[in-house]
Amino acid sequence: MTQETRSVASATPSVDLAMFGALGDLALRKLFPALYHLEREGLLGETTRILGLARQTLETAAFRDKVTAALKTHLKGETLDKACLARFLERLEFLSVDFAKPEGYTTIRDWRRQAPDARPLMIYLAVPASIYGAICHNLKAGDCLDDSARVVVEKPIGYDLDSSNAINDAIGAVFPESRVYRIDHYLGKETVQNLIALRFANPLFGTQWNQNHISHVEITVAEKVGIEGRWGYFDQAGQLRDMVQNHLLQLLCLIAMDPPSNLDADAIRDEKVKVLKALKPFTPEVLERDVVRGQYIAGSVDGQSVPGYLDEEGANTTSRTETFVAMKTEVANWRWAGVPFYLRTGKRMPEKLSQIVIHFRQQPHYIFDPDQRGLASNKLIIRLQPEEGIALQVLTKDSGLDKGMRLRPGPLDLDFNSAFPKSRIPDAYERLLLEVMKGQQYLFVRRDEVEYAWRWIDQLIGAWEARDDAPRRYPAGSWGPVASIAMITQDGRSWYEDY
Numbered sequence: 477m478t479q480e481t482r483s484v485a486s487a488t489p490s491v492d493l494a495m496f497g498a499l500g501d502l503a504l505r506k507l508f509p510a511l512y513h514l515e516r517e518g519l520l521g522e523t524t525r526i527l528g529l530a531r532q533t534l535e536t537a538a539f540r541d542k543v544t545a546a547l548k549t550h551l552k553g554e555t556l557d558k559a560c561l562a563r564f565l566e567r568l569e570f571l572s573v574d575f576a577k578p579e580g581y582t583t584i585r586d587w588r589r590q591a592p593d594a595r596p597l598m599i600y601l602a603v604p605a606s607i608y609g610a611i612c613h614n615l616k617a618g619d620c621l622d623d624s625a626r627v628v629v630e631k632p633i634g635y636d637l638d639s640s641n642a643i644n645d646a647i648g649a650v651f652p653e654s655r656v657y658r659i660d661h662y663l664g665k666e667t668v669q670n671l672i673a674l675r676f677a678n679p680l681f682g683t684q685w686n687q688n689h690i691s692h693v694e695i696t697v698a699e700k701v702g703i704e705g706r707w708g709y710f711d712q713a714g715q716l717r718d719m720v721q722n723h724l725l726q727l728l729c730l731i732a733m734d735p736p737s738n739l740d741a742d743a744i745r746d747e748k749v750k751v752l753k754a755l756k757p758f759t760p761e762v763l764e765r766d767v768v769r770g771q772y773i774a775g776s777v778d779g780q781s782v783p784g785y786l787d788e789e790g791a792n793t794t795s796r797t798e799t800f801v802a803m804k805t806e807v808a809n810w811r812w813a814g815v816p817f818y819l820r821t822g823k824r825m826p827e828k829l830s831q832i833v834i835h836f837r838q839q840p841h842y843i844f845d846p847d848q849r850g851l852a853s854n855k856l857i858i859r860l861q862p863e864e865g866i867a868l869q870v871l872t873k874d875s876g877l878d879k880g881m882r883l884r885p886g887p888l889d890l891d892f893n894s895a896f897p898k899s900r901i902p903d904a905y906e907r908l909l910l911e912v913m914k915g916q917q918y919l920f921v922r923r924d925e926v927e928y929a930w931r932w933i934d935q936l937i938g939a940w941e942a943r944d945d946a947p948r949r950y951p952a953g954s955w956g957p958v959a960s961i962a963m964i965t966q967d968g969r970s971w972y973e974d975y
């Protein structure tokens with residue numbers, strides 16, 4: 477992170493953005509809406525050009541129509557600003573290329589040569605990871621690249637350590653690590669970045685952030701959605717690879733890492749890697765006690781009946797893929813020894829909710845009503861989505877003449893929408909696209925982070941496979957298998973449930 481991003485944003489430099497997979501789901505649902513928002517906020521470089529690339533034959537005018545239709549569909553209730561839309565569409569061009577074949581790349585090179593001035597080339601690979609290597613190779617062989625070229629790659633980077641290494645090697649054969657931007661869209665969420673501010677700008681928390689003061693940490697990422705037509709992909713991955721390997725481990729790293737010496741990308745990423753290296757591995761015995769896998773069966777979400785995982789479109793009816801995981805893990809280092817981190821994520825839960833709860837230890841000597849001892853210690857509740865905010869649960873005296881010194885838990889609450897009503901919370905992809913344009917890597921995942929995350933996940937999956945047990949069933953619309961509640965109750969605790 478350079479000086480300028482530490483304080484106020486500066487003007488974004490103009491770039492040439494080549495979007496591979498420009499007619500795919502990610503591009504149309506997330507990336508073009510994010511780029512349009514950047515346009516509306518005046519955050520696109522003045523002469524930035526955007527080249528859509530896909531296999532389908534299409535004129536630029538028809539491509540602009542498709543992008544307009546996608547914006548109308550995906551900008552949830554927002555009215556398109558006509559002038560802004562016109563400015564945005566003017567930037568777009570389209571080329572039909574089969575990415576696997578070298579021939580088409582001459583057209584990309586020619587487009588690049590038409591740039592009005594020297595500017596960075598930003599390549600976004602919104603395509604399956606299986607063709608990242610071919611695209612990188614063809615871009616180089618087709619003379620499309622120079623030293624300004626940076627590449628953005630999507631998750632999942634592989635299926636395990638070996639496959640992720642193969643993908644990273646293919647990318648690394650063309651791009652140095654300093655020009656590779658691996659997306660984990662959770663890092664682009666405003667509230668996730670706020671974890672850095674919360675922890676390192678507030679001495680109140682900085683001094684308490686260790687095993688002397690924190691008893692345990694919960695991270696919940698619950699989704700209401702099911703598989704949404706992605707059964708083929710999801711069934712190969714499962715919730716552990718789809719959500720824990722990346723998003724939940726990134727959240728855990730931001731909570732557990734030591735303070736970086738500055739806000740440079742590598743300073744932050746070095747600290748995250750130390751956390752990943754310190755995660756306790758799972759032995760088969762620990763696995764049985766501390767990990768619960770689930771798969772949803774038919775149920776109801778928001779009052780609507782929904783099918784079970786095995787009855788989703790395209791399902792293989794004998795699949796044992798997990799759609800829910802709960803686990804207890806530990807970061808084995810001086811700061812966190814003995815502090816359980818409880819992680820939980822699942823599809824078809826009753827709420828969409830991403831939340832971190834830090835439970836502080838009780839006072840060493842207790843002087844209030846013994847009946848209230850178990851009432852509560854302080855909790856810091858960090859709501860990442862949907863209602864972004866931070867609440868600190870404190871104990872105060874219950875008011876009233878008849879109450880004596882009765883305690884009452886209550887929140888010191890910072891709701892971002894009411895505290896900062898004018899500020900729109902940008903979508904993660906807006907932030908991430910902007911950072912690539914500026915050449916800042918601190919919100920992207922470095923190769924060794926991916927590797928250590930896979931190492932940990934691989935040994936967990938290895939232990940799982942050795943047990944060969946089926947996931948536990950849970951009805952859609954519930955908080956997961958009962959065993960996930962028992963898992964935390966065995967430690968005398970419960971999942972925080974004030975949703």
Ligand SMILES: NC(=O)C1=CN([C@@H]2O[C@H](COP(=O)(O)OP(=O)(O)OC[C@H]3O[C@@H](n4cnc5c(N)ncnc54)[C@H](OP(=O)(O)O)[C@@H]3O)[C@@H](O)[C@H]2O)C=CC1
Nearest residue numbers: 497499500501502531574575576602603604605630631632
């Ligand atoms: N969609 C999402 O919400 C998310 C997606 N991702 C990742 O983003 C990437 C893109 O995903 P998504 O948009 O869903 O996938 P899609 O399949 O919807 O889009 C991929 C696009 O790439 C095109 N493509 C594939 N191979 C070639 C080729 N050889 N030549 C030309 N075009 C090609 C496809 O064209 P055609 O239709 O002609 O085959 C398609 O338009 C994947 O890596 C995915 O894992 C990550 C997180 C979320």
Ligand SMILES: O=C1O[C@H](COP(=O)(O)O)[C@@H](O)[C@H](O)[C@H]1O
Nearest residue numbers: 631661699701718719723830861
């Ligand atoms: O990466 C993924 O994330 C989404 C959840 O993202 P969110 O921003 O809506 O919380 C998940 O549904 C998807 O399966 C996974 O691939």
